[in-house]
Amino acid sequence: MxxxxxxxxxxxxxxxxxxxxxxxxxxxxxxxxxxxxxxxxxxxxxxxxxxxxxxxxxxxxxxxxxxxxxxxxxxxxxxxxxxxxxxxxxxxxxxxxxxxxxxxxxxxxxxxxxxxxxxxxxxxxxxxxxxxxxxxxxxxxxxxxxxxxxxxxxxxxxxxxxxxxxxxxxxxxxxxxxxxxxxPLTSIPVAKRMSWAARRQTTRVEDEAYALMGIFQVSMPTIYGEGRRAFRRLQEEIMKSSADHTLFAWVGSFWALLRLPGHGPPILSKSPGKFTIRLHGILRHLRDTRRGL
Known part of the structure; x- marks a missing residue:
């Protein structure tokens, strides 16, 4: 250092x-x-x-x-x-x-x-x-x-x-x-922590992911030039250390999966910008429909 x-x-x-x-x-x-x-x-x-x-x-x-x-x-x-x-x-x-x-x-x-x-x-x-x-x-x-x-x-x-x-x-x-x-930061659901970054910007697209590693207590190699793959890797690392399913509660994927079971888009988000929906609404809908993500 x-x-x-x-x-x-x-x-x-x-x-x-x-x-x-x-x-x-x-x-x-x-x-x-x-x-x-x-x-x-x-x-x-x-x-x-x-x-x-x-x-x-x-x-x-x-x-x-x-x-x-x-x-x-x-x-x-x-x-x-x-x-x-x-x-x-x-x-x-x-x-x-x-x-x-x-x-x-x-x-x-x-x-x-x-x-x-x-x-x-x-x-x-x-x-x-x-x-x-x-x-x-x-x-x-x-x-x-x-x-x-x-x-x-x-x-x-x-x-x-x-x-x-x-x-x-x-x-x-x-x-x-x-x-x-x-x-504790760890007591906050993953989706809500993601929402804090939803409207923030980085000069390099990879930094959308790298800037969040500490927020989720994960580590991974930095590969500038990998583009949005960095955010996918971040989510994969989060899955390895957390069973919090709100990671999959992002705008677009969630609602599409409910409308077209088995035919929705990828389960992982492309960017933190997709985590803008109110988390309590997502969880309430999950409970009411008795569906898992």
Missing amino acids: WLLRTSRAELHYFNKPPPKFAILSHTWSDNELSFQDLQALHSVATSSSDNPRSRASSKIRECCIYAESQGYEWLWIDTCCIDKTSSAELSEAVNSMYQWYASASVCYAYLQDVHAEEDGSVSDTSFRRSRWFTRGWTLQELIAPKDVHFLSADWRWLGTKRMFAAFLDLITGIDSEVLTFDR
């Missing part, structure tokens, strides 16, 4: 996460610095005796400064703390990411499109419309950490996940008890 030293934005490798580190959750921009970019900046800064942090991108620099001000020596940022030229390292990172967010002492959810007022307040509308709530990867980044701190575009503190739990429930559909760790 690569981590940034917050005082200098230098990359250091750890065989296992340190006991205390911060982690960033954000949406990507076009000018994000990669692992290689940061290493190159470090080389230039070293030759000129500059602090490499001063040459980093605004986001990396400001996050390092903020984390350091909160007492954190180490920080993880997905854009620059994974060597994506190594398929093995990328696959390991994607499979470990949920646990890394869960292990972090604090997660900073940086809302780049939310601007705070002078007193630090922010409107409900501005908050709920943030792009951060529409992305696939930020789903697990909201759920996994125990302590999430929301920050505005100018790195001002807005509040915590626990403070906003009820409002976050309204925005995301994720039960507030799950967000506050008062209810």
Whole structure:
């Protein structure tokens, strides 16, 4: 696991996460610095005796400064703390990411499109419309950490996940008890967990599946280029570890199977976007018709 030293934005490798580190959750921009970019900046800064942090991108620099001000020596940022030229390292990172967010002492959810007022307040509308709530990867980044701190575009503190739990429930559909760790994630039916991702988007289609591995506590190799087969593999892995039949309760397949027994479409969904129907309605219909999936 690569981590940034917050005082200098230098990359250091750890065989296992340190006991205390911060982690960033954000949406990507076009000018994000990669692992290689940061290493190159470090080389230039070293030759000129500059602090490499001063040459980093605004986001990396400001996050390092903020984390350091909160007492954190180490920080993880997905854009620059994974060597994506190594398929093995990328696959390991994607499979470990949920646990890394869960292990972090604090997660900073940086809302780049939310601007705070002078007193630090922010409107409900501005908050709920943030792009951060529409992305696939930020789903697990909201759920996994125990302590999430929301920050505005100018790195001002807005509040915590626990403070906003009820409002976050309204925005995301994720039960507030799950967000506050008062209810185990595993107690939530598979279909409902899938529904949390139904309206979220990823740049790569494969990430629709990879971003959900931690939500369902499964691991599998990442194969960029496999397309929607990734989501099928995810469902197959879920079936191996869970007997929850709501996995098959997705829009289209379920109702078609009821109308045309034996002639319906494939039992597995092509994407999480199909899990938008209300779960209680599905289960009630199953009970009333006494049919299994």
